[in-house]
Amino acid sequence: MRIVLPGGSGQVGTVLARHFHQEGHKVTVLSRTPRQTPWLTVVWDGKPTTGDWMDAIDGSDVCINLAGRSVNCRYGEANRLEIVESRVQTTNLLQRAMETMSAPPRVWLNASTATIYRHSLDRPMDEVTGELGGNEPGAPDTWNFSIRMATEWERAFFANSLSQTRKVAMRSAITFSPDRGGAFDLLLGLVRRGLGGTQGSGQQFVSWIHEYDFCRAVKLLIDRPDLSGVVNIAAPNPIRNCDFMRELRLAWGTWIGLPANEWMIEFGAFFLRTESELALKSRQVVARRLKDAGFEFLYPEWSVAAQELVTRWRRQEAGGVPETVAARA
Numbered sequence: 035m036r037i038v039l040p041g042g043s044g045q046v047g048t049v050l051a052r053h054f055h056q057e058g059h060k061v062t063v064l065s066r067t068p069r070q071t072p073w074l075t076v077v078w079d080g081k082p083t084t085g086d087w088m089d090a091i092d093g094s095d096v097c098i099n100l101a102g103r104s105v106n107c108r109y110g111e112a113n114r115l116e117i118v119e120s121r122v123q124t125t126n127l128l129q130r131a132m133e134t135m136s137a138p139p140r141v142w143l144n145a146s147t148a149t150i151y152r153h154s155l156d157r158p159m160d161e162v163t164g165e166l167g168g169n170e171p172g173a174p175d176t177w178n179f180s181i182r183m184a185t186e187w188e189r190a191f192f193a194n195s196l197s198q199t200r201k202v203a204m205r206s207a208i209t210f211s212p213d214r215g216g217a218f219d220l221l222l223g224l225v226r227r228g229l230g231g232t233q234g235s236g237q238q239f240v241s242w243i244h245e246y247d248f249c250r251a252v253k254l255l256i257d258r259p260d261l262s263g264v265v266n267i268a269a270p271n272p273i274r275n276c277d278f279m280r281e282l283r284l285a286w287g288t289w290i291g292l293p294a295n296e297w298m299i300e301f302g303a304f305f306l307r308t309e310s311e312l313a314l315k316s317r318q319v320v321a322r323r324l325k326d327a328g329f330e331f332l333y334p335e336w337s338v339a340a341q342e343l344v345t346r347w348r349r350q351e352a353g354g355v356p357e358t359v360a361a362r363a
Contacts, residue, residue: 035256036094038139040064040078040087040128041101045216046145046209046248050098053249062090064101080124091128092135096256098143099128102187106308109176118183125190138199141256144191146203148241148268148319149311150184153177155237158272160322161205161264176309188264200262202255207241207268207319208312209248210339212347217312221282222347224291230283231291233299236276238316241268244333244343251321254329266321273336275313285340 037054039047042063055061055073063071064078064087078087080101091097102121107113125144132138151159152167159165167173168181188203195201210218224230243251251267273281283291294302296314303310321329333339 035059037096038062038091038094040099047100049211049245082127088131093137094139096141097139100145108307109179109309121187122190129194132196142199143202143204146188146205147184148205148207148317149180153316154318155316158318158320160320161266177311177315202262203264205266207243209243209245211245212343212350218343225283225286228290229292230279231293232276232279233294233313234296238275239272239318240275240278241272241317241319243269244339247331247333265323266319268319268321270320270334272318281337282340285344
């Protein structure tokens with residue numbers, strides 16, 4: 035297959051590009067910051083100009099749009115505007131471009147986020163019965179902003195159909211891989227420094243997915259013409275933060291982990307120029323449509339996933355080469 039990944043130079047894009055490249059597919063990443071990779075990278079600034087990026091998409095089989103400014107920042111007015119516009123405008127641009135193509139991709143997967151659902155301590159949120167957030171009493175404005183951003187993003191994606199292209203919005207939980215600088219690397223860094231204790235009350239749920247299952251889920255969405263619309267991509271067993279951090283400590287081989295209450299997390303987020311939402315909001319998201327489609331997770335439990343990720347993190351730290359699910363099969 036010919037697979038194009040607009041905005042595919044980040045952690046999730048690298049995970050997908052590496053996986054599909056090693057499976058033998060022709061992968062092209064569209065990026066404003068190209069770097070040397072085993073796959074092709076085409077310069078693209080996300081603006082409405084013609085160029086090689088349109089040629090890469092025209093005639094391709096799959097477009098996986100991951101473009102958007104990183105949310106790892108403080109949600110000031112300027113950053114909020116850039117976060118939303120970088121997603122909505124890019125999605126609109128791809129729509130207009132595909133409308134003019136003689137051979138648009140047969141599948142367009144667009145990134146979304148599981149944070150679109152409400153803060154949930156009481157029950158899981160799936161695509162059918164899940165409740166979108168934004169109206170919870172007392173919810174921080176930063177949480178509501180994330181929900182508004184995700185809602186506008188999906189609205190732009192589904193605003194217009196394409197006769198030759200099937201569309202899927204991927205409401206993904208946080209994807210964990212051992213790559214340096216990714217979310218797992220940052221969390222493991224806390225554990226390695228003795229700071230990996232319970233965060234906040236510890237009762238909030240963490241939704242997550244192992245990188246191998248994420249790649250396999252994306253492949254299933256590509257292969258199944260009966261799947262369109264919104265699809266959650268998350269492991270089937272969300273876990274409370276206190277248990278999540280304990281299993282990560284055990285995987286590393288330590289019992290020690292200093293807890294952090296809410297004010298400490300808020301202070302740390304301010305100091306690191308990010309937001310506390312990732313640690314404090316309860317995400318209890320499950321992938322009902324993947325399950326109904328017969329998808330079987332390699333890593334349904336966090337304890338097993340954490341052990342595998344720690345093992346590969348140590349191997350890569352020692353100079354090992356990143357593996358894909360294909361290499362493990």
